[in-house]
Amino acid sequence: METLVADIWRSTPLVLLTLVGLIALLVEGSGKGRAAAVYWISLVGTIASFVLSFLSLNTEEAAFNDMILQGGYAAFFGMIFTASAFGTLILSRSYLRRLHTERGEFYVLIVFAAIGMMLMASAIDLIILFLGIEVMSICLYVLVGFLRTKLTANESALKYFLLGAFTTGFLLYGIALIYGTVGSTSFRAISAAFPAVSNQPLFLLGAAMLVIAFSFKVAAVPFHMWAPDVYEGAPTPITAFMSTGTKAAAFAAFVGVFLGAFQIAGSKLSEVIALAAAASMIIGNVVAISQSNLKRMLAYSSIAHAGYMLSGISAANREGETGILFYLATYTLMNLGAFGVLSWVEQKDDTKLTFDDYAGFSAQQPFLAALLSIFLFSLAGIPPFAGFFGKYYVFLAAVKADLTWLAIIGVLTSVVSVYYYLRLVMMMYFQPGGATVEEPPAQMAFIAVTCAAILVVLFGIYPSLIVDLTKEFLNI
Amino acid sequence: MLEHYLPIFMMILGGVLFGIVMVKLNEWLGPRRPTEEKLTTYESGMEPVRTARERFSVKFYMVAVLFILFDIEVVFMYPWAVAFRELGIIGFVSMTVFILILLIGLFYVWRKGALEWD
């Protein structure tokens, strides 16, 4: 009993967010018109969980019979998830109110999805990993199809759900095969048994199934087909959530299993991941060029970014791990910001989402155009913005792991990506037109996006702010 | 080991056989003299209109999904009940927490009117 209570204290970021989610649901059920109350409760909950995660960064302890690891790695990701959920909540409020479909469940599901993500990052047992992925995915299926009367939303929710359910099958089959060879689902036991089982066909088959499942969740080639359609049909704040929080959670689990439980450096698994990384970088960036819809363009760009980060996993060294953590933290900021500005410009009926709709944006809204430009420059990886260092770290890791070819592909495709990011900047600044926002963005949302932009610049100039945080628990 | 399940297999076998035998026995023993009137859907003379295969209302779906979710909740109570004595107070508390969390779900469903047949 005492250990149980101690474990609960140890995992306060997770427990608190769960309690907040439950209270928010109770409030939502208690009567009509409670959406605003639910929104504020969720918002406060994510902030509190963020702060608690930050405070527990320096202590790393296992809890609940070696089921989850709290503090350190999990706390770092907890900060990313709660920040992403916070941003999504703020963007959702004005988005939903504009569509007159504000409902408390939307916010509750965002909180529950964040809980699932935190479980994925803190899992040191495949069972918890699976449960975390499912909690997150079920919330996302619903959030994507939340606007029930919109046909594209229905289509994307159905596509996401069917493919996601199929992926769950792969994940479970993989877990079952690994359990079959190792005899345990605990990361510690798998790690201990890895040298002995790593060449057994059954184990490799299980690991391959996990690669498939995780590649789907991070939207890496060849399991990326769902991403553009789902990103396009989902409500824009949810697209932002999926491309930041979900992606970070999937990478947290990917890194946890393939660098924590397995030791894949120099193995066949590392080669497979390197191929997926190369394919994601090439296909994501090349196809993004031909997109005219900005949400689709950012979907392909997110596939490309998954490729950059996968090269960090394939490198399987400390530099790679740090690189991915840095990348995810900054990527969350820049993508949330970019989608935030997009959600202000877009109209109720899904129009104003193409490049041409941004002609002359800088003349009408000079500040918003500047913000969007910062995010785009950062996504393109142009120094001194944070996106540059993210790429720098993962490519450096690839070079150190004798995967120079992968780093070369990464650099070349990054150059390609500059074209489509800057095309939007050119549109805003050098094309005449009257692009503007329908109504001025809500104050809080505006402040949040501005903060994101400031942080993107700050982390670009002082990357050590994040890197030092990760050093604490990665023991470099 | 498997002998323990023998009564269950006997039961299933008995159930299946009983069903088949009764239907076949009826066919075999009962007199069958069909006339045109007897073969109509309603012997009262009512003419059937439209197809009988009506599309079900989506309301059933709501009920079915909620049934499954709460059914899974009950499934967890089975091993809990069997091991209840050795688990002691921790087992009791953990099941209480589990049920409380799902009670919030029930509360929500109820207040949203998802249990009503509207």
Place this chain on the structure above:
Amino acid sequence: MNVETIFFYLLGAVFVGSALMMVTRRNPVIAALYLILNFFCLAGIYLTLHAQFIAVIQILVYAGAIMVLFVFVIMLLNLSDERRLSEAISFKKIVAGGLSVALLLELLYIFVYRKTDLPTLNAERSIEIGTVESIGRHLFTKFLFPFEVTSILLLAAIVGAVVLAKRRLD
């Protein structure tokens, strides 16, 4: 050959047969009935493997609850002409079939030729694990945390079901 092996092959034969019947039937209701038979055989196979608990769940949840949902969906869609659903053989189907066969061969290879690589299992222990008592004992001690997380998963699913399927929302 002992009773268990005989039962295993018997159930296995009906299992595969009913699965084949299920995927080849035109009428979705009949396919659903074959699926129920399939579930019952699977429960029987679990029993021969001494996985009591899973066998019970297989019947309670799958043959019971999940099948109710399946039949509801079939009734909801109300497919009047099933023939329209059957498509011609396309390139995609051939590729998909080929990949499935490749996976099957891979698994067969592992189980037939690389048997020595497989971990040896302690039959006594697996008998002990599969009972309801032992599941209960593990679920509420070592796996207590996953158990509680399951309630959050179910809760999220409940909210999702209401949000997506409730007719009138206010």
